[in-house]
Amino acid sequence: MPRLDVIARVEKGVLTGGQWRPAEGGATFPVEDPASGRALCEVADATAADARAALDTAGAAQAGWAAVPPVRRARILRRAHDLLIERTAEFAALITLEMGKSLTESRAEVLYGANYLRWFGEEAVRIDGTWKVSEDGTARVLVTHQPVGPCLLITPWNAPLAMPARKIGPAVAAGCTMIVKPAPQTPLTTAALAALLSEAGLPDGVLNVIPTTQAAAVTEPLLRDGRLRKLSFTGSTPVGRLLLSQAAGGVLRTSMELGGNAPFIVFEDADLDAAVDGAMTAKLRNIGEACIAANRFHVHAGVVDAFTDKLVTRMSSVALGAGTDPTAALGPLIDERQRRRVAGLVDEAVAAGATIRAGGRLPDGPGYFYPPTVLTGIPAGARITREEIFGPVAAIQTFTTEDEALHAANDTEFGLVGYVYTRDLNRALRVSERLETGMVGLNRGYVSDPSAPFGGMKQSGVGREGGNTGIDEYLEQKYLAIDMAAPARDSAAARPGTPESGR
Structure with missing residues (x-):
């Protein structure tokens, strides 16, 4: 049986630059136990100022984090996976208390979420590119990948550990900094996951957390800020449409996992x-x-x-x-x-x-x-x-x-x-x-798998999470055209038997 003391150990503030602090103005909101309707605790209610501070931190940390070797990013994710497995009981208790599902299902979610961290840790060292000769032979074509940049990750309440892990995992692996806005119904599990990632070695400022009940007021200024380069959202289709329209102004990369039927x-x-x-x-x-x-x-x-x-x-x-x-x-x-x-x-x-x-x-x-x-x-x-x-x-x-x-x-x-x-x-x-x-x-009633691309068609979303292509959502392709034109040659250096040789 989970005890309420697991909640006492969870940070309940705003996370920016590696520091947990109260929200600007000190406002809080209650987190309910859906099995009783009673409040479990109060959590900081972040404002637009808190969101700007989180983006300041993420933007400042981006260059340094992108330069971290892939193997180090992989080790951080693997360590986080191992810590999460070790603390399955504690995280399952948090999920059950704030979201309501049975402990059996909560334990399964912990394993599922942890596997996304493991999977993308393994993908971090497999980010590759291509090299080929141009069609006319005058250049070499080099294609590389680099991090998209600071990301805003908006997660739902129905899987308060798995959904953040499914977005944080590839962002960390790719070298992106992040701002995570958890659902107000279930912010505790996300806070605990953020603290665990810090313990696993994630540098301060790479992951920032802004719990809030004022979603529109907090996220819209971020979407208008040119420093933000990607939005990943899991939630309803109507909210997804609104976010897509707001992201259009900055031509943001978007990953949208929306409603289903x-x-x-x-x-x-x-x-x-x-x-x-x-x-x-x-x-x-x-x-x-x-x-x-x-x-x-x-x-x-x-x-x-x-x-x-x-x-x-x-x-x-x-x-x-x-x-x-x-x-x-x-x-x-x-x-x-x-x-x-x-x-x-x-x-x-x-x-x-x-x-x-x-x-x-x-x-x-x-x-x-x-x-x-x-x-x-x-x-x-x-x-x-x-x-x-x-x-x-x-x-x-x-x-x-x-x-x-x-x-x-x-x-x-x-x-x-x-x-x-x-x-x-x-x-x-x-x-x-x-x-x-x-x-x-x-002939199967379950499709979720970290090694498979999760996502839909039509108004169920844009992009894929998980699988071999999941990390691509957090990477930009860069093409380098390297000139290989033949150098000028005088007649003395001309190869015998060619028109230039005169022989």
């Missing part, structure tokens, strides 16, 4: 037990509060009853409770606003004709809990099929043909991930190629 397609030949197992993972992982959560279940009419019955049985058996309770498998949603939104989507669908097969009722008692819920008979065009649910609700619709399933799956502005269950190899490849998503889970 993942289809989960079950064909008539699928292994239904495996499909239900995958559905439980894709739907309930992270309490359903994940951009890659299955949102729309498209099930073949020939197996929909059997699939639904199995899913209802499994969803109904999930124990709801505080993440600190070892008997509970599903924790609370992040706050009352999110719980009202999920409940509203369900109530609206039911009013339009959907049927509740499991859950669907707000439980009594404190905290922001919502039960695992299964809906069938979803009317066409229902809001629950158009918007990201971000909660433990499975909305089931039927199809009869492959084309019908694909049309329904692609009928969205989003394109992050899709899940497909079938035992037909040709169909599996055909459908995977036609899905308009950046990732596909094929």
